[in-house]
Amino acid sequence: MRNSSTNAAPSSLTLELRPTAPFRLDLTAWALRRRPENLIDRWDGETYRRVLLVSGHPAEIRVSQHGPEQSPLLEVDLSAAGCVPHAREEVTGLLRGMLGLQADLKPFYRLVSHDRKLACLAEKYRGLKPVRFPTVFEALTNAIACQQFTITAGLQLLNRLARLGSVVIDTATGPAFGFPEPSDFLRIRPQTFRSLGFSGQKTRAFRDLGAGILSGRTDLRRLMNLDNQVAKDYLQTLTGVGRWTAEYVLLRGLGRLDVFPGDDVGARNGLTKWLQRRKPMDYESVGRALAPWQPYTGFIYFHMLLESLDASGRLHSSQGPVLPVSQKHADLDS
Numbered sequence: 563m564r565n566s567s568t569n570a571a572p573s574s575l576t577l578e579l580r581p582t583a584p585f586r587l588d589l590t591a592w593a594l595r596r597r598p599e600n601l602i603d604r605w606d607g608e609t610y611r612r613v614l615l616v617s618g619h620p621a622e623i624r625v626s627q628h629g630p631e632q633s634p635l636l637e638v639d640l641s642a643a644g645c646v647p648h649a650r651e652e653v654t655g656l657l658r659g660m661l662g663l664q665a666d667l668k669p670f671y672r673l674v675s676h677d678r679k680l681a682c683l684a685e686k687y688r689g690l691k692p693v694r695f696p697t698v699f700e701a702l703t704n705a706i707a708c709q710q711f712t713i714t715a716g717l718q719l720l721n722r723l724a725r726l727g728s729v730v731i732d733t734a735t736g737p738a739f740g741f742p743e744p745s746d747f748l749r750i751r752p753q754t755f756r757s758l759g760f761s762g763q764k765t766r767a768f769r770d771l772g773a774g775i776l777s778g779r780t781d782l783r784r785l786m787n788l789d790n791q792v793a794k795d796y797l798q799t800l801t802g803v804g805r806w807t808a809e810y811v812l813l814r815g816l817g818r819l820d821v822f823p824g825d826d827v828g829a830r831n832g833l834t835k836w837l838q839r840r841k842p843m844d845y846e847s848v849g850r851a852l853a854p855w856q857p858y859t860g861f862i863y864f865h866m867l868l869e870s871l872d873a874s875g876r877l878h879s880s881q882g883p884v885l886p887v888s889q890k891h892a893d894l895d896s
Contacts, residue, residue: 698783
């Protein structure tokens with residue numbers, strides 16, 4: 563754990579953002595959060611909170627919505643441990659990506675209007691936006707952590723990692739943790755990763771990823787300019803990255819809304835149930851079933867996530883119990 567103490571004067575900032583309508587912060591925050599156990603992305607029913615690096619300084623960002631989904635206004639408050647002279651522009655850019663604030667989904671709603679079943683689903687979660695992790699590195703780390711686990715179990719492992727290896731700042735609601743940086747993966751000893759519950763393979767993947775980014779050998783920024791297949795091929799050259807992990811990063815790290823991670827067992831089962839299929843679906847049948855809804859199959863993935871949260875009663879929960887790590891699959895990477 564890295565303390566945020568600094569000799570620089572602390573900063574605070576309040577700004578307003580107007581998302582492209584329709585927008586609902588609650589649904590969008592849950593698409594980021596995924597489970598109540600998430601220590602990084604916090605939602606209390608009114609405010610989304612997250613620790614991010616702004617101008618190199620850890621800052622807690624708090625987002626709340628004023629106004630209905632058709633005329634949304636977001637109030638953003640920032641408290642930083644040091645001076646952040648360009649915070650307004652940087653925070654605006656981060657939140658636009660993370661919360662999909664400028665995503666114009668009119669073409670999606672026109673598409674689904676011709677399909678009664680999908681139209682009902684889209685209406686149920688109207689105001690949801692396509693979310694992204696703040697960095698591709700974070701998307702990749704989340705994917706690796708959740709391999710061969712449930713989302714809940716993977717998030718518990720990431721919570722342990724955040725408590726040990728990330729920055730922590732004091733807030734009005736208690737200590738808040740950021741997400742680890744690539745350098746943290748080299749600072750933490752392999753045996754410590756193992757003691758947190760990570761396998762030897764995941765430990766190697768984390769440390770290789772951190773070393774590759776710091777040395778410049780792994781350049782995740784270049785993925786922004788690559789098409790889906792080339793980006794997926796590149797990702798699968800990295801230690802511990804298979805098809806599910808690569809597609810997860812394309813969707814949640816690069817914002818490729820035409821990518822539905824077809825190896826995601828939870829999403830696939832949810833899709834099978836929603837489509838009322840009698841037989842389980844595999845990767846190929848998922849692709850065939852979703853083909854008429856391109857290029858928004860990745861956005862349907864987020865709808866399947868909210869469907870699972872709603873069915874389990876989690877969608878309107880702000881707190882949740884810490885459950886033991888389970889060995890159920892969240893994906894099929896080896």
